Amino acid sequence: MRAEIVIVGGGAAGLHVALEAAEAGTGVLLVSRKPLSESSSFWAQGGLAAALAADDSPDRHAADTLAAGRGLCRTSAVEVLTGSAPDAIERLQVRGVRFDAEPDGELALGLEGGHSARRIVHAGGSETGRVITSRLAELVAADERIEVLEGASATALWSDGSRCAGVVTDRGAIVARATVLSTGGGAALWARTTNPWGAIGAGSVLAHAGGAELADLELCQFHPTALALPGSEHDGALITEAVRGEGARLLDASGERFTDELAPRDQVTAAILDRIEADRTAQVWLDLRGLDPERFPNVFEVSRRAGLAPDSAPVPIAPAAHYLIGGVACDLDGRTTLRGLFAVGECACTGLHGANRLASNSLTECFVFGSRAARAAVDEPDRGDPPELPAWRFVPPTAATRAAVWRGAGPRRERDRLEALRDDPYPLARLIARSALARRESRGAHLRTDFPLPDPALDGVHVCVDPADELRLDRWI
Numbered sequence: 031m032r033a034e035i036v037i038v039g040g041g042a043a044g045l046h047v048a049l050e051a052a053e054a055g056t057g058v059l060l061v062s063r064k065p066l067s068e069s070s071s072f073w074a075q076g077g078l079a080a081a082l083a084a085d086d087s088p089d090r091h092a093a094d095t096l097a098a099g100r101g102l103c104r105t106s107a108v109e110v111l112t113g114s115a116p117d118a119i120e121r122l123q124v125r126g127v128r129f130d131a132e133p134d135g136e137l138a139l140g141l142e143g144g145h146s147a148r149r150i151v152h153a154g155g156s157e158t159g160r161v162i163t164s165r166l167a168e169l170v171a172a173d174e175r176i177e178v179l180e181g182a183s184a185t186a187l188w189s190d191g192s193r194c195a196g197v198v199t200d201r202g203a204i205v206a207r208a209t210v211l212s213t214g215g216g217a218a219l220w221a222r223t224t225n226p227w228g229a230i231g232a233g234s235v236l237a238h239a240g241g242a243e244l245a246d247l248e249l250c251q252f253h254p255t256a257l258a259l260p261g262s263e264h265d266g267a268l269i270t271e272a273v274r275g276e277g278a279r280l281l282d283a284s285g286e287r288f289t290d291e292l293a294p295r296d297q298v299t300a301a302i303l304d305r306i307e308a309d310r311t312a313q314v315w316l317d318l319r320g321l322d323p324e325r326f327p328n329v330f331e332v333s334r335r336a337g338l339a340p341d342s343a344p345v346p347i348a349p350a351a352h353y354l355i356g357g358v359a360c361d362l363d364g365r366t367t368l369r370g371l372f373a374v375g376e377c378a379c380t381g382l383h384g385a386n387r388l389a390s391n392s393l394t395e396c397f398v399f400g401s402r403a404a405r406a407a408v409d410e411p412d413r414g415d416p417p418e419l420p421a422w423r424f425v426p427p428t429a430a431t432r433a434a435v436w437r438g439a440g441p442r443r444e445r446d447r448l449e450a451l452r453d454d455p456y457p458l459a460r461l462i463a464r465s466a467l468a469r470r471e472s473r474g475a476h477l478r479t480d481f482p483l484p485d486p487a488l489d490g491v492h493v494c495v496d497p498a499d500e501l502r503l504d505r506w507i
C-alpha cells in the first residue's frame with residue numbers, strides 16, 4: 031500500500047492530524063487498531079484547558095502549567111500550548127463540536143486542580159472525549175482524501191534506522207513520505223490504571239526499534255482519584271478531577287479532610303499515599319454528595335455500576351497510573367529524531383508537561399501540536415524508494431510485565447524493585463526502570479524512597495534514551 035501520509039492511531043490526535051492534513055489537500059491513510067471507543071480520548075471526562083475567561087490569559091495558563099511541571103517543563107512548548115489553546119477550541123467548534131454553554135451562550139468553564147482560573151471547556155457534562163472523538167470520526171469518515179484501515183495494528187516502522195519510509199502492519203506494509211505516530215500513552219503498562227488496556231506505549235516501542243529517541247520515560251502521572259475496588263472490573267475507573275473543582279471532598283478513614291483537593295495532581299497523590307500508609311488501609315474516600323449527577327453523568331454511572339451509592343455515601347479511591355508523560359522525543363512540530371517520523375498526542379514527548387501534567391492540558395495538546403505536526407508532515411519531502419523491510423516486529427507486554435511495572439515503578443519507587451524491572455522482557459518496561467534509576471531525585475510524578483527530595487541540579491534536565499539504549503541527560507530549549 032502507498033499513501034502520502036500514514037497516521038497510526040485513531041484517537042483525538044490521529045483524527046485531528048488526518049483532518050488537518052486532508053484539508054491541506056494531502057491524501058491520508060489512517061491505521062487504527064481498535065474501534066473508537068477504546069481510545070483514551072473517547073474516555074476523557076474533564077475537558078480541555080484554554081484561557082478563555084475574561085479574567086484569564088495565556089500567560090496565567092502558562093504560569094500554572096510551569097508551576098505544576100515542577101521545574102521540568104520545556105518553556106517553548108508551554109508557550110505554544112497556552113497561546114494557541116483558544117484557537118484550537120474555536121477550530122473544534124467550527125468543525126461542529128458542541129461544548130457545554132452557560133444560559134447566556136458563553137462556554138461553560140470548569141475548574142480543576144492546579145488551575146488558578148476556570149478554564150476547562152467540556153462537553154456532555156463529563157463526556158468530553160466521547161463528544162469530540164465521535165464528531166471528528168464522522169468528519170474523517172466523510173472525507174474522500176482520508177482512507178481508514180480499521181482493525182489493523184502497526185507492528186514495526188519501515189525504517190533502516192536513518193529514515194522512516196512508512197509502517198508495517200499486520201495487514202501489509204505501507205509506504206509514505208511522512209509517518210505520524212498517534213498511538214496514545216502507556217499507562218496501562220501499570221497493572222492499576224485508568225487507561226484502556228491498549229495503552230501499552232506501542233508508539234514508543236515502535237519508534238525506539240525504528241531508530242528514534244525517547245525521553246522522560248520515568249515520568250508517569252498517577253491520578254489521585256481512581257475507584258479502589260480490588261478484584262472488581264471497576265477497579266481503577268477514573269473519577270475526574272473536575273468533581274473536586276465543584277466541591278467534592280477527600281476524606282480519610284475517620285471521615286476527616288486531610289489535603290487541599292485542588293492542589294496539583296502530584297501533591298494530592300502524595301497526600302493520599304501518606305494517609306493510606308498512616309491509616310494502614312488501601313484507600314481513602316471521595317465525597318461526591320451534593321454534586322449534580324447531570325453535570326458528571328459518567329462518574330455517577332460508573333460508581334453505581336460498581337455497586338456504590340455516590341449520592342448517599344463517599345466512594346473508595348486510590349491513585350492509579352493515568353498518563354505517561356514520557357514518550358517519543360520530538361520538537362514543537364512533532365518531528366522526531368528519525369527523518370520522516372512524527373509523533374503527536376500522548377505518545378509524543380515535547381517536554382510540555384514537565385514532571386507533572388497540569389489537568390486537561392493533554393487533550394488541548396492533541397489539537398495544538400496536532401495542527402503543527404500536520405503542517406510539517408504535509409511539507410515532508412519524498413525521499414525516494416523505501417529501504418529493505420526490517421525483520422523486527424512488536425510483541426505486546428504480558429500481564430506479568432504489567433504487575434512488575436506497578437511493583438517496580440509505581441507511585442513510590444524503591445531502588446531494588448526498579449533494578450529488578452531492568453530485566454523485564456518488554457523493552458519499554460526496561461527503559462522506564464533505567465530512566466527512573468537515572469533520575470536520582472523525587473520530582474513531580476517521580477517519587478523515589480532513596481532520593482526523597484528534588485535535586486536543583488536536575489531542573490530542566492530530561493532523561494533521553496537513544497536507539498542503542500544509551501541514556502543521556504539533556505536540557506531542551
Ligand SMILES: Cc1cc2nc3c(=O)[nH]c(=O)nc-3n(C[C@H](O)[C@H](O)[C@H](O)COP(=O)(O)OP(=O)(O)OC[C@H]3O[C@@H](n4cnc5c(N)ncnc54)[C@H](O)[C@@H]3O)c2cc1C
Pocket residue numbers: 038039040041042043044061062063064065066068069070071072073074075076077078079158159182183184185212213214215224225226228229232233268352353374375376377389390391392393394396
Ligand atoms: C479515563 C481518562 C480520562 C481522561 N480525561 C482527560 C481530560 O479530561 N482531559 C485531558 O486533557 N486529558 C484526559 N485524559 C488523557 C487524554 O485522554 C489522553 O492523553 C489523550 O486522549 C490521548 O490522545 P491520543 O490521540 O494521543 O491517544 P488515544 O486517544 O489513546 O488514541 C490512540 C489510538 O492509537 C491506537 N493504537 C495504539 N497502538 C496502535 C498500533 N500499534 N497500531 C494501530 N493503532 C494503535 C489505539 O487503539 C487508539 O485508538 C484522560 C485519560 C483517560 C484514560
